[in-house]
Amino acid sequence: MRRINGRERTVLWFGGALLFLALITIGGRFLAEKAMVTDFSRKNLAPCPAYLFGTDWMGRDMFVRTLTGLSMSIRIGFLAAGVSALLALILGTASAVMGRAVDSVITWIIDLVMGIPHILLLILISYACGKGFKGVVIGVSLTHWTSLARLIRGEVLQLKEAAYIKAAGKLGMSRFKTAWKHMVPHLLPQFLVGLILLFPHAILHEASITFLGFGLSPEQPAIGVILSESMQYLAMGKWWLALFPGLLLAGTAALFDVAGESLRKLLDPGSAHR
Numbered sequence: 001m002r003r004i005n006g007r008e009r010t011v012l013w014f015g016g017a018l019l020f021l022a023l024i025t026i027g028g029r030f031l032a033e034k035a036m037v038t039d040f041s042r043k044n045l046a047p048c049p050a051y052l053f054g055t056d057w058m059g060r061d062m063f064v065r066t067l068t069g070l071s072m073s074i075r076i077g078f079l080a081a082g083v084s085a086l087l088a089l090i091l092g093t094a095s096a097v098m099g100r101a102v103d104s105v106i107t108w109i110i111d112l113v114m115g116i117p118h119i120l121l122l123i124l125i126s127y128a129c130g131k132g133f134k135g136v137v138i139g140v141s142l143t144h145w146t147s148l149a150r151l152i153r154g155e156v157l158q159l160k161e162a163a164y165i166k167a168a169g170k171l172g173m174s175r176f177k178t179a180w181k182h183m184v185p186h187l188l189p190q191f192l193v194g195l196i197l198l199f200p201h202a203i204l205h206e207a208s209i210t211f212l213g214f215g216l217s218p219e220q221p222a223i224g225v226i227l228s229e230s231m232q233y234l235a236m237g238k239w240w241l242a243l244f245p246g247l248l249l250a251g252t253a254a255l256f257d258v259a260g261e262s263l264r265k266l267l268d269p270g271s272a273h274r
Contacts, residue, residue, distance in 0.1 A: 007266070014262035017255045021074060024252065028071020035060065035068040035221040047240050054240040057233065062226075066245045069223040070252055072216070073203045076133070077256075080140035080206070081198035088145040089191050092152030093183060096160065097175045106153075110146045118143060122205055123214045136215045140202045148194040152187055159183050189267040196260035200253035207249055223249050 039059035047054045053062035095106040113121065126139035156179070159165055168178045209215040210224025218225055223245055230241035 010262045010265045014259055014266065017259040017262070021252065021255055021259070024067060025071045025074045028068045028074075031064045031068050032071075032221075035065045037061070044238060047244075053244040054238075056229075056238075056241055062241065062244060065221045065226060066223070066248055068221045069226055069245065070248055072220065072222050073206055073249070074199075074252065076136055076140070076206050077199045077202035080137045080144070080202045081195055083137070083141040084144040084198055084202070085148060085191060085195040087141070088148035088152055088194065089184070089187065091145070092149035093156050093179050093187070095149070095153045096156035097179050097183070106149075110149060113143065113146050119205070119208060123209055123212070126209055126214050131214060132217055136206050136209065139209070140205055144198055144201055144205075148191075148198070151190060151194065155187055155190060156183055159186060189264075193260055193264045193267065196256060196263055199256040199260075203249070203256070204253055 037060065039055075041059065042051070042055050043057055043059040045051055045055040045059075051061055051063065053066055056062055056065075091106050091109075095103045122139045122143050125142055126135040129135035129138045159182075165178060165182055168182055169175075173181075206215060207222070207224040207227070210222050211228045212224075213228070215224055216222040218229075226245045227242055227249075230238070230245070233241055
């Protein structure tokens with residue numbers, strides 16, 4: 001039997017992680033209404049075959065609520081990470097190609113954003129934008145682009161020294177056209193890996209500020225809301241209310257990390273057969 005090489009194994013990990021995350025996202029969307037159903041005849045049930053994650057103080061199925069909350073977190077993470085990565089690509093490229101003045105301004109903004117405690121800045125932006133879905137997406141988008149922007153800026157600075165980039169400039173091609181036509185295609189691998197690796201940060205920070213009361217509204221079955229509500233019942237022995245949602249949240253973030261690392265290996269020619 002032929003052995004699976006390193007690249008094929010990486011493809012399997014990447015595909016498996018994406019498939020599992022897609023199933024959670026789609027399944028949570030279909031279960032959204034069921035997550036709100038209450039039945040006081042089954043309240044505070046411990047995990048059992050009928051209710052894998054048990055039920056809460058209102059008789060709601062915690063398995064369904066957890067999947068719905070994770071689905072919402074993944075959708076928020078997808079939107080916020082996409083906007084954040086796009087900001088990083090635009091500002092990182094502009095910083096490197098638009099001259100010293102633009103570079104100084106963008107570098108100063110990056111240092112400013114990174115110099116403020118991350119969760120504090122996220123809470124302030126989310127609160128200023130009215131909290132809820134919109135506030136969380138804007139807050140996460142505006143606070144997670146800096147590291148990727150620095151990476152892209154460094155890549156572009158190296159690209160500027162390439163012979164074909166210098167030749168394009170001497171042939172009269174504008175900075176914008178040179179960046180769009182010759183630099184952005186080269187940056188796509190870093191952009192895609194950075195985009196996927198932004199997901200776990202976006203998901204965890206969305207859950208964090210929701211847990212603290214500055215994110216999604218309490219009416220929504222979000223993971224942060226579930227964990228926040230479960231705190232007052234832990235002392236009563238209702239351990240399952242926090243354990244399973246917390247584990248699935250950490251597992252989802254880890255899967256995005258696995259997907260990002262797998263994609264990085266696939267896009268690295270040196271890892272083709274390792």
